[in-house]
Amino acid sequence: MELTENQLKLTALTDIHSQLGAKMVPFAGYLMPVSYEGINAEHETVRNGVGVFDVSHMGEFILKGQDALDLIQRVTSNDASKLIDKKVQYSCLPNDKGGIVDDLLVYRIDEKTYMLVVNASNIDKDWDWIQKYNTKGVEMHNISDKTSLLAVQGPKAVDVLQQLTDMDLRNMEYYTFDKGKFAGIDNVLVSATGYTGAGGFEVYFENKDAEHIWNKIFEAGKAYGIKPIGLGARDTLRLEMGFCLYGNDIDDTTSPIEAGLGWITKFTKEFTNSAALKAQKENGVNRKLVGFEMIDRGIPRHDYEVKNATGDVIGKVTSGTQSPSLQKAIGMAYVKPEYAREGAEIFIPVRDKALKAKVVKIPFYKK
Secondary structure (H helix, E strand, O other), X not given: OOOOOOOOEOOOOHHHHHHOOOEEEEEOOEEEEEEOOOHHHHHHXXXXXXXXXXXXXXXXXXXXXXXXXXXXXXXXXXXXXXXXXXXXXXXXXXXXXXOEEEEEEEEEEEOOEEEEEEOHHHHHHHHHHHHHHOOOOOEEEEOHHHEEEEEEEOOXXXXXXXXXXXXXXXXXXXXXXXXXXXXXXXXXXXXXXXOOOOOEEEEEEEHHHHHHHHHHHHHHHHXXXXXXXXXXXXXXXXXXXXXXXEOXXXXXXXXXXXXXXXXXXXXXXXXXXXXXXXXXXXXXXXXXXXXXXXXXXXXOXXXXXXXXXXXXXXXXXXXXXXXXXXXXXXXXXXXXXXXXXXXXXXXXXXXXXXXXXXXXXXXXXXO
């Protein structure tokens, strides 16, 4: 069921996006900016300079208490016991049928306090799923509706943001974070994370400070050609890196092993469905997520079939686009394991014509 514009949630910055002339579209139950001046130009800005995404639609949960880590360990695939304070981990919530409830980030604030960052479309689903396993009374707070999040991405992001804080962003390692004063506001969390492969930071703060922080970032970034960026370029940037998008490349029916997420699936502990996933890792899977680039001209799209040279269906496209950085069409698809090797020839029917493509190693874009 499509939500009407009046039913869509807004972020604290929706009015600003409209004033800036953004093209606004429904996304995961929110009204979000998809582009301002065009996806290719915005993509370029982030790859080579600095751009700002409003990603306040993402969900944030705080888990607190003696058993917070125990709960996280039971519901996530990665080993959160390896986290130390101010460290972030990419993980997923496996379901009990072999698929994935969601992928997420786990932030360790301290020994008994964690923040989980989940996908906008899955906030309620994830909350209910984690709550179901919360048998030891871990304190859970869903702070999604009062939290704003800006992703300031690109090689010049550090030059812009360092002007606004005493936190040492220049030496902040990838997948770590700090909390402190930012743009004159206390208790802002800044992490060296993002979904673009272009470097940069994600900045978490309360909705009431959103406009102030947005304006301060744009003042500080003026000399660096900073621009607002929509979700369209976020998608082309993440696809060039081969990052999975929930709902496209991973979902309730895809296992982390099939999706190439074995590196976040640690069998040093027990978690939801871990025995079945371990068996998959040991015995192999019936399909694998691969990257491919088009040899013939044409753009692959989500749900297009993948065929072999004799016309048998061997898989399905999950994501596809014309890559602005590489100037060629790229995509990701689940295929039978025998077609998952690098260089394998596959065919994507586009408008009834079987177009040739080849399996390539991801990331597609290499700095």
